[in-house]
Amino acid sequence: MTKTMSSDPLSHPMESAPMLQHMQSKAFAYFQYETNPVNGLVRDKTAPNWPASIAATGLALSSYPVAVERGLMSRANAIARTLATLRFFRDSPQGPEPDASGYRGFYYHFLDMQTGRRAWKCELSTVDSALLFAGMLTAAAYFDDDTAEQKEIRELANMLYQRAEWPWTQAADGTIGHGWHPESGFIPHRWQGYDEGLMLYVLALGSPTHPLTPDAYAAWSSTYEWKHCSGIDYLYCGPMFTHQLSQVWIDARGIRDAFMRDKGIDYFENSRRATMVQQRYAIDNPLGFKNYCDHCWGITASDGPGPMSVKIDGIERQFYDYVGRGAPYGIDDGTLAPWVVVASLPFAPEIVLPTTHHFIHTLQLHEHHPYGFKASFNQTYVDKPGLPLDGWVSPYFFGLNLGPIVLMVENHRSGMLWELMRGCRWMVDGLRRAGFQGGWLDQQRP
Numbered sequence: 001m002t003k004t005m006s007s008d009p010l011s012h013p014m015e016s017a018p019m020l021q022h023m024q025s026k027a028f029a030y031f032q033y034e035t036n037p038v039n040g041l042v043r044d045k046t047a048p049n050w051p052a053s054i055a056a057t058g059l060a061l062s063s064y065p066v067a068v069e070r071g072l073m074s075r076a077n078a079i080a081r082t083l084a085t086l087r088f089f090r091d092s093p094q095g096p097e098p099d100a101s102g103y104r105g106f107y108y109h110f111l112d113m114q115t116g117r118r119a120w121k122c123e124l125s126t127v128d129s130a131l132l133f134a135g136m137l138t139a140a141a142y143f144d145d146d147t148a149e150q151k152e153i154r155e156l157a158n159m160l161y162q163r164a165e166w167p168w169t170q171a172a173d174g175t176i177g178h179g180w181h182p183e184s185g186f187i188p189h190r191w192q193g194y195d196e197g198l199m200l201y202v203l204a205l206g207s208p209t210h211p212l213t214p215d216a217y218a219a220w221s222s223t224y225e226w227k228h229c230s231g232i233d234y235l236y237c238g239p240m241f242t243h244q245l246s247q248v249w250i251d252a253r254g255i256r257d258a259f260m261r262d263k264g265i266d267y268f269e270n271s272r273r274a275t276m277v278q279q280r281y282a283i284d285n286p287l288g289f290k291n292y293c294d295h296c297w298g299i300t301a302s303d304g305p306g307p308m309s310v311k312i313d314g315i316e317r318q319f320y321d322y323v324g325r326g327a328p329y330g331i332d333d334g335t336l337a338p339w340v341v342v343a344s345l346p347f348a349p350e351i352v353l354p355t356t357h358h359f360i361h362t363l364q365l366h367e368h369h370p371y372g373f374k375a376s377f378n379q380t381y382v383d384k385p386g387l388p389l390d391g392w393v394s395p396y397f398f399g400l401n402l403g404p405i406v407l408m409v410e411n412h413r414s415g416m417l418w419e420l421m422r423g424c425r426w427m428v429d430g431l432r433r434a435g436f437q438g439g440w441l442d443q444q445r446p
Helices: 017-033 054-069 075-091 126-142 148-163 198-206 214-221 258-263 267-284 338-342 349-362 399-413 416-422 425-433 439-443
Strands: 179-181 226-229 232-235 308-312 315-319
Touching: 017 054, 017 399, 054 075, 054 126, 054 399, 054 416, 075 126, 075 148, 126 148, 126 198, 126 416, 198 214, 198 425, 232 258, 232 267, 267 349, 338 349, 338 399, 399 416, 425 439
Parallel strands: none
Antiparallel strands: 226 232, 308 315
């Protein structure tokens, strides 16, 4: 095991402004070069002929303000990109037809990069639409000058968010459904158990036009699981990204809903604990994967080297492709995702910075790639028995991975996204209707 690095984030070289800026710059380059400038749609991943992801597009809309403030993009260019995106969603076809872009104010998970129409017969996605709306509302909060273009950004962003018919998505048990297909109707899966759905429910409750009632949030939070793992008590969800994604926009420090008031912590602290559990799981390494340690961890939904079964050192290992990996419970096949560690920087810099340093400088997973970190890697995997265990690195970059690097590094540096969204009336209303109290929320004007 490599020697543990300094636990003091203030003294760690990765904490320096140039290093953090460098990570943001490389990750943001994805949105510069993997976006169709005509319609603002962002490619889901860097595979040939791959469609756009509406979630990645929402992350791009959120990243443009950061890029302006950090000198990575001019304000004029950011305004042009944002307007192109919002105008596309305004004008794209909404209806029950199977080749539309969306329906009832929501959008299909994947859209053709050129036409903007539904790709692959995919689902109309509630959570991915919420991430898109979060990006739109970020743009509305940032572009606040009294110019025709910036007024249009604000008007379009609010109109598009307010058009979504949230009650249509609600299942019989009160929770929100995952999605809908025009060919077969609603997907049977619902947003239950703690996960990335926090932002989804907050935006659904905050809508001034088609809101869900607080009962929907109560139905969701009633399915939470509080667990004790690696000596830590916390609200459990296995994939690490679920503890981060909503908090790209929601400043959870010091505000609590009924569940967290009962537990005596907030969701920010819960995400810190989830990050610590991930590191402790890697140190324990119960399945014996290669090079798991205190600065090599990060298990989440990610690309993988499989599907394949390979015998390595006498052990039959099952490897998966893209799947919802999680720790300490769930699928673990030795695949780690560097980006998801970086996205926990605001929660636990004392363990994130040394791990990021290891990924960049020891494993060389960052500097030789145009957008920084690829999706994931696996040092246990070997594609043919008998060959040296050089390991596997995903061939792809994903917008959904790189956006949180730009945004959570910025929240660590300046709290910019949190500050912008604390001023978003609809998000504040949603938090209050969900029962959140305390901290900055009590200081906001109703």
